[in-house]
Amino acid sequence: MKSLLKLKFLQLRNSLVRGEKKKFVLFLLLGLFFMLVLGFFFNKIFAYLVAVKEFPQVFKVFLAEKLLMMIYMTLFSMLLLSALLTSLDVFYISRDLHFLFSTPLPVRSAFAWKMLETGVYSSAMVVFFSLPVLFFYCRYFAPGPGQVLQVLLAFLLFIACGVLTGIMLGLVIPAFFSVRRLQPVLSVFSIILISSIVVFLRLLRPERFLEPSEIDNVLKYMGSLDLKVFYYFPFSWLARAMSLTADGRSAPYWKTIALFVMLVTALLVLVLWLRKKLYLQLFDKLNRGGRGYFKSNWHTSRLKNDYIPLLRKELKTFLRTPAQWSQLLIVGALVAVFVINMRMIPLPHPSIKNFVSYLNLIMAVFIVSGLNSRFTFTSIPGEGPGQVHIFSSPYAKEKFYRFKLLFHLLPLLFVGFLLYALGDLALHFDVFTRVIALMFLTPAIVFLTVLSLVLGIETNETNPLSPEHVIVSKQGISYMLWSMIYLVAGMIFLIRPVGIYYWHHFTHAAIPYREILAWFLGFELVNLVLITFYYRRGKKLWMAREL
Amino acid sequence: MLDIHNLQKKFGKRQALKDVSFSLAAGEIYGLLGPNGAGKTTTLKILAGLLAADGGRITIAGKPYHREQHELKKLIAYVPDQPFLYYKLSGEEHLNFYQDLYKIPYANRKEKSDFFFKYFEFEEYRTELVENYSAGTRQKLLIAQALAVEPKLLLLDEPLVSIDPLVGKKFKLYLKEVAAKGTAVLFATHILTLAQEICRRIGIIVDGRIIAQGGLEELMSLAGQDSLEEFYFQTVLRYEKPAEA
Numbered sequence: 075m076k077s078l079l080k081l082k083f084l085q086l087r088n089s090l091v092r093g094e095k096k097k098f099v100l101f102l103l104l105g106l107f108f109m110l111v112l113g114f115f116f117n118k119i120f121a122y123l124v125a126v127k128e129f130p131q132v133f134k135v136f137l138a139e140k141l142l143m144m145i146y147m148t149l150f151s152m153l154l155l156s157a158l159l160t161s162l163d164v165f166y167i168s169r170d171l172h173f174l175f176s177t178p179l180p181v182r183s184a185f186a187w188k189m190l191e192t193g194v195y196s197s198a199m200v201v202f203f204s205l206p207v208l209f210f211y212c213r214y215f216a217p218g219p220g221q222v223l224q225v226l227l228a229f230l231l232f233i234a235c236g237v238l239t240g241i242m243l244g245l246v247i248p249a250f251f252s253v254r255r256l257q258p259v260l261s262v263f264s265i266i267l268i269s270s271i272v273v274f275l276r277l278l279r280p281e282r283f284l285e286p287s288e289i290d291n292v293l294k295y296m297g298s299l300d301l302k303v304f305y306y307f308p309f310s311w312l313a314r315a316m317s318l319t320a321d322g323r324s325a326p327y328w329k330t331i332a333l334f335v336m337l338v339t340a341l342l343v344l345v346l347w348l349r350k351k352l353y354l355q356l357f358d359k360l361n362r363g364g365r366g367y368f369k370s371n372w373h374t375s376r377l378k379n380d381y382i383p384l385l386r387k388e389l390k391t392f393l394r395t396p397a398q399w400s401q402l403l404i405v406g407a408l409v410a411v412f413v414i415n416m417r418m419i420p421l422p423h424p425s426i427k428n429f430v431s432y433l434n435l436i437m438a439v440f441i442v443s444g445l446n447s448r449f450t451f452t453s454i455p456g457e458g459p460g461q462v463h464i465f466s467s468p469y470a471k472e473k474f475y476r477f478k479l480l481f482h483l484l485p486l487l488f489v490g491f492l493l494y495a496l497g498d499l500a501l502h503f504d505v506f507t508r509v510i511a512l513m514f515l516t517p518a519i520v521f522l523t524v525l526s527l528v529l530g531i532e533t534n535e536t537n538p539l540s541p542e543h544v545i546v547s548k549q550g551i552s553y554m555l556w557s558m559i560y561l562v563a564g565m566i567f568l569i570r571p572v573g574i575y576y577w578h579h580f581t582h583a584a585i586p587y588r589e590i591l592a593w594f595l596g597f598e599l600v601n602l603v604l605i606t607f608y609y610r611r612g613k614k615l616w617m618a619r620e621l
Numbered sequence: 622m623l624d625i626h627n628l629q630k631k632f633g634k635r636q637a638l639k640d641v642s643f644s645l646a647a648g649e650i651y652g653l654l655g656p657n658g659a660g661k662t663t664t665l666k667i668l669a670g671l672l673a674a675d676g677g678r679i680t681i682a683g684k685p686y687h688r689e690q691h692e693l694k695k696l697i698a699y700v701p702d703q704p705f706l707y708y709k710l711s712g713e714e715h716l717n718f719y720q721d722l723y724k725i726p727y728a729n730r731k732e733k734s735d736f737f738f739k740y741f742e743f744e745e746y747r748t749e750l751v752e753n754y755s756a757g758t759r760q761k762l763l764i765a766q767a768l769a770v771e772p773k774l775l776l777l778d779e780p781l782v783s784i785d786p787l788v789g790k791k792f793k794l795y796l797k798e799v800a801a802k803g804t805a806v807l808f809a810t811h812i813l814t815l816a817q818e819i820c821r822r823i824g825i826i827v828d829g830r831i832i833a834q835g836g837l838e839e840l841m842s843l844a845g846q847d848s849l850e851e852f853y854f855q856t857v858l859r860y861e862k863p864a865e866a
Contacts, residue, residue, distance in 0.1 A: 383721030463707075
């Protein structure tokens, strides 16, 4: 165990020493920013709860408990799914398993190490989300050091419950299903869950929390969430333990902790028993592999177009990689939120609509830009070592490059205009806005797609671990940065013609169409130059690429 | 069929190939032997179009060749030293995809697939995704797809490393058959017995330079050696450590 810990430490140190410091700092800053936003949100809620004079202290703690229960119910589902997925990966698929089992390291030590790995990997996100909640809860409801320790103890036991339950399920599942096929299905399930949470949170209208006059209704609504079935789950125990800490009721607190400890012990015993009885057998079963599952339906009748073989290959590999297409569910959730935003947006004056349409364009391009970073950017590195066949075959490399661009560009243009059309359907924009949409969206989407494809080639990655691994490369971060700069610059560039049009429109003066047209043409020209430059750069890099 | 003259390749400051020259007639099996990092794979990769040469001249079927010469590339098939495949395609789909890239007509494809899946004994994996294949089965698929396009120049980089002896034997027989039909085979390997068994001529490459080449028997008799293994060790040692030799 000691040497395995040392190994992890060395891996971390080497990745930091060998040029990944910037990436680390960037992630740290992003994480801190995210925590600050969450912190601001929970600070506002807990501060409000404490400040309301009409509520007695007991009711305040009760409402805080209900709020905590809702939060930890969501986090517990995330923790459970994450621990389940991670344990399937860590205990059955992970590359180092064969190495570990071939060393004199006892199986129980390797198993304990894998448990630790699962615990750390699967709980990191929940711990991250929980820190601001715990911090501000303690600040307002449990300020003493003893109380803080009590909250932390309950939280740690809550994490242990989630992780151990996930591990237990993860160990049993391969007895009934193939891990390799189940893991993607579970990934999709977890993504559906996350997407639902995104839509659910939007439907809750969190902006109401910033409006004290409306918060009463929200709190009453949460107070009514008092389902008996919740009392059997650790998220309810955690909320209860935190609430008891705030009330200073020691005996019931320790009873709750005892409940936690009993569950953790039972789960631990069960997991260790499963290790003894089942784990190695299932590990052997998995390594025997599967047979004859996919029926081949490679249509052999039409081969007129050179792009057809690539299209078939691309669609088949895409649809068979749930980790790829399931991301689209999150995009679907974002689109739903986008439409809800459009419908819920307050319009005190009709002229605001034009401003909204302008923001709608930014949102559409922003979403397309996100899709580009996930799909187009990772597209060529994601080809992996299979690129060897493209390079060694008589297939023209330039055609492959063009195909990759079109394969992403056409659906993205569709998504961009669909988003705009949804906004238009909700708010009925004017004709001029539709012209701006055409003039802005088309070049912006083309440029961002070309840029992401080119930067993806620049990674020179031929064997990526995952798309996420490619996204966090230097070029991936560059893409995100440049796409944002482009978006802001584009909007600033267009402010002038938009301003000219509406100013003349509202003052009923003659609209200087020529000037507006000149601005638009300037925008198109700049984009054309940028697109040509990056397209050629990408082509040059691609053609010169060596494997 | 293949003529390489003064081929050069640099990786940064390291000269990977130094004036490599050899030729290969149609129907000939040529073994490229050498220690790790000698330049065998680099030579094959340049011929396959994965790397660009820094200097020298390559002629295939009498025409100058470079990696964007698509018409000439139709004559070449390459089996890499590692099982690089699209893991989310089934074996049969991969075979079809590869033939699509070569624009092989659809007539007889089915018969060809049937033959190769049976011949290399992985019929039961035909509709299974490549990701579930063992290393040996992946290698069989790579070999099958290269043979399915009926190349005039077959580039093989350690093709038998993970293949079982029975299928290995069948592969060697098939290789001799295709060579008899006029396909030139360039074979990079560490396995000296294999080279001795199937190659008509060999070239020994060390440190990016061909230090000996010629007919197998002719070379060994010149060196006064009975086995290829002994000849190989003596030749490499003479080049790397002349004092010891």
